[in-house]
Amino acid sequence: MNNYFITDLSGLSELANWLINNVIDFGLVILLVFNLMASIFLYLRVKDIQRSLTLGKDSLLAMLMAGNIIVSLLALVLILLLAVVS
Amino acid sequence: MDKVKKGFSAAKALKDLKKRNKHYACVFPQVKFSGMEDHEKVVLLVRAHPIYLYLRLIGIFLFIILGFFFIAFIQPFIGGILGGMFVLKLTIVILTWGITLALLVWVKWYYNLFLISTNRILDLDFTSLKSVAWTTARLENIEDVEVKPTGLIHVLFGLGNLFIQTAGSEAKIEIYNIPYPVEVQDILLDFAEIRRNSHRR
Numbered sequence: 001m002n003n004y005f006i007t008d009l010s011g012l013s014e015l016a017n018w019l020i021n022n023v024i025d026f027g028l029v030i031l032l033v034f035n036l037m038a039s040i041f042l043y044l045r046v047k048d049i050q051r052s053l054t055l056g057k058d059s060l061l062a063m064l065m066a067g068n069i070i071v072s073l074l075a076l077v078l079i080l081l082l083a084v085v086s
Numbered sequence: 087m088d089k090v091k092k093g094f095s096a097a098k099a100l101k102d103l104k105k106r107n108k109h110y111a112c113v114f115p116q117v118k119f120s121g122m123e124d125h126e127k128v129v130l131l132v133r134a135h136p137i138y139l140y141l142r143l144i145g146i147f148l149f150i151i152l153g154f155f156f157i158a159f160i161q162p163f164i165g166g167i168l169g170g171m172f173v174l175k176l177t178i179v180i181l182t183w184g185i186t187l188a189l190l191v192w193v194k195w196y197y198n199l200f201l202i203s204t205n206r207i208l209d210l211d212f213t214s215l216k217s218v219a220w221t222t223a224r225l226e227n228i229e230d231v232e233v234k235p236t237g238l239i240h241v242l243f244g245l246g247n248l249f250i251q252t253a254g255s256e257a258k259i260e261i262y263n264i265p266y267p268v269e270v271q272d273i274l275l276d277f278a279e280i281r282r283n284s285h286r287r
Contacts, residue, residue, distance in 0.1 A: 024172065025175070028175050028176070028179050031179050031183070032178075032179060032182060035179075035182050035183055035186050038186055038190070038215065039186055039189075041215045042186070042189065042190055042193060042215060045193075045212075045215055045218065046193060046197075048218070049197055049210070049212070049218060051120075052119060052120040052220070053117070053118070053119045053120070053210065054117065054118040054119070055115075055116075055117055056115075056116050056117075061193075061196075064189065065189070065193075068185060068186060068189050071182060071185060072182055072186065075178050075179070075181075075182040078178060079175055079178060079179070082171050082174065082175055083175075085171070086171040
């Protein structure tokens with residue numbers, strides 16, 4: 001009679017580790033993509049308001065928002081690099 | 087303003103606000119908005135009291151701190167599986183989200199404002215990333231202004247909610263958590279009366 005049960009589980013454990021790592025990396029990347037989208041929306045919204053309302057220091061505010069987009073983009077690139085390296 | 091000085095208490099209220107010189111209740115600010123008429127001037131700019139901004143920023147700071155506690159808590163359990171890079175990755179995500187949320191909260195506070203010009207009132211509500219509401223009403227259409235302080239913060243800091251009843255299509259304008267609500271009410275009612283009187287002539 002043939003034995004159909006899997007007896008060697010070491011490969012399965014490695015597969016589980018690989019899956020957990022990739023799923024978490026994917027989750028973090030998705031979080032940062034959302035963050036980047038929020039930053040872009042915020043920038044566009046501020047520019048939209050500034051078209052109709054001038055309060056002073058408007059360019060400084062727009063620069064701050066643009067800076068936030070750059071930070072979000074850098075964080076996303078860094079996470080992707082770390083995911084590739086690890 | 088010359089008209090205001092003749093027996094109207096708005097002049098005193100404006101003088102008081104100018105003397106206090108707060109950035110969230112600014113008299114004669116350098117503000118321009120689209121649709122502004124030639125001789126129109128912005129008399130008063132009011133934002134919600136910054137205590138609400140500080141409370142939200144403290145909330146975001148706590149979110150970041152709790153995130154780091156969470157990392158420190160789960161590190162012994164999953165550090166072996168996920169490796170040391172996981173902590174670095176999670177830190178980057180928490181800090182990036184923290185910065186974006188702090189900016190969002192600040193922009194929402196900064197662009198939630200109420201303007202009184204010589205011709206009209208303008209209420210700008212930055213409710214979310216998706217929607218920004220502009221509400222304007224002519225001063226002569228203002229029928230009633232109600233001040234309602236609610237809650238402990240309002241009592242402690244002398245704040246209030248302002249409900250403006252107008253005759254226009256936007257029947258009621260609501261402005262929340264503003265400083266010096268009684269002074270603002272005074273200015274609004276006096277300006278509305280001046281505008282109505284000038285229209286009758």
